[in-house]
Amino acid sequence: MPEDRAPTRIQKKNRAAILEAALNVFSTHGFRGATVDQIATEAGLSKPNLLYYYRSKDAIYAALLERLLDTWLDPLRAIDPDGDPLQELLGYIRRKLEMSRDYPRESRLFANEIIRGAPHIHAVLSTDLKSLVDETAHLIRHWIAEGHIAEVNPYHLIFSIWSLTQHYADFDVQIRAVLGDAEPDPYPGASAYLDQIFTRLLTPPG
Known part of the structure; x- marks a missing residue:
């Protein structure tokens, strides 16, 4: 799609429809099993119309992952270094579980990408993600040294x-099959x- 002028309302709507459709298709069939035809049908657009906005399946997939990664890292960024350490970590865990509940397709898309060796996002994993995790690990070590949390x-x-939070999105069918009517909402x-x-x-000893 030409980038020399701001997109129109229709163009924004079509882009959003394509990404929403692609999320459904990729999270269901994986990258290899998904096709541009499937995405176009799901989006209610012709294949040539879809390719006007995104030149290939790879381009659609990359756009989805770029949007997903930013959302996926937000809960880790939200940890407050000046807050109560235990409550900050428990809050992070709750936010990650809420993301599994609210964004199951995104979780499965991310899991599929990692299982494939992260060909589209490996550079981000080893730079942006690693830096954020390193920073958080440094903060946790500080809290341990101060005696606020256990070692x-x-x-x-x-x-x-x-693993314990994203499992509820990635293995949702298995969880609901095992719990059955006894616990229809596992969250x-x-x-x-x-x-x-x-x-x-x-919690620190003693």
Whole structure:
């Protein structure tokens, strides 16, 4: 799409429709299984019309991931160095779980990209993401040294938070099949459980 003038309302609407459709298709079929034809059909546009905005499947996928990464890192950025350390970390865990509840397709899209070796975002993972995680790990070490939280490996703490929260989006079908009618909404129970285990893990001895 030409970039020499601001997009019109219709162009903005069509771009948004394409990305929303692509999110559905990619999160369901993965990158390899998705096609431009599927995305165009889902968006209610012709294939030539879609290709006016994005030249290829790769271009659509890259645009989705760029938007997703910024959203995905927001909860980590929101940790307040001056707040209560335990409550800041528990708040981060709750925000990550809420993202799994509210953005399951985005979570699956991100998981699929990582499983494929992160061909589109590897540079971001090793620069922007790494810098943010390094900064957070440094803050956690400071809180440990000050005696505010128990001694843990900061990086593996962050990894465990990611895995325990994003599991509820990436394996939603499995979770709901196991819980059945006994717990039709898994998120309240998950939130209480994660609060419990991380409070026990992070509370200093004595």
